[in-house]
Amino acid sequence: MQFPTFTLENGEVEVLTSVIQAWCQANQIDPESECARAVIVTALDLIEAGFRTRESLSIALANALAPDAFNISGE
Numbered sequence: 001m002q003f004p005t006f007t008l009e010n011g012e013v014e015v016l017t018s019v020i021q022a023w024c025q026a027n028q029i030d031p032e033s034e035c036a037r038a039v040i041v042t043a044l045d046l047i048e049a050g051f052r053t054r055e056s057l058s059i060a061l062a063n064a065l066a067p068d069a070f071n072i073s074g075e
Contacts, residue, residue, distance in 0.1 A: 006048050015054045
């Protein structure tokens with residue numbers, strides 16, 4: 001696991017925590033699981049890319065984790 005190359009502000013930590021908590025609850029995933037850790041890494045990448053509000057991060061995370069996001073065939 002790579003560590004972020006940026007610093008999270010207090011508000012961003014709260015955004016990350018709430019978005020991950022909501023995602024885990026909605027998907028019935030243990031927040032301490034490997035799956036949740038992978039989602040956290042994705043969320044950190046999205047925060048670094050500029051999705052720093054609860055709403056924008058939630059939407060970007062849902063899009064990044066959508067099954068169609070992994071369809072590289074273009075279908």
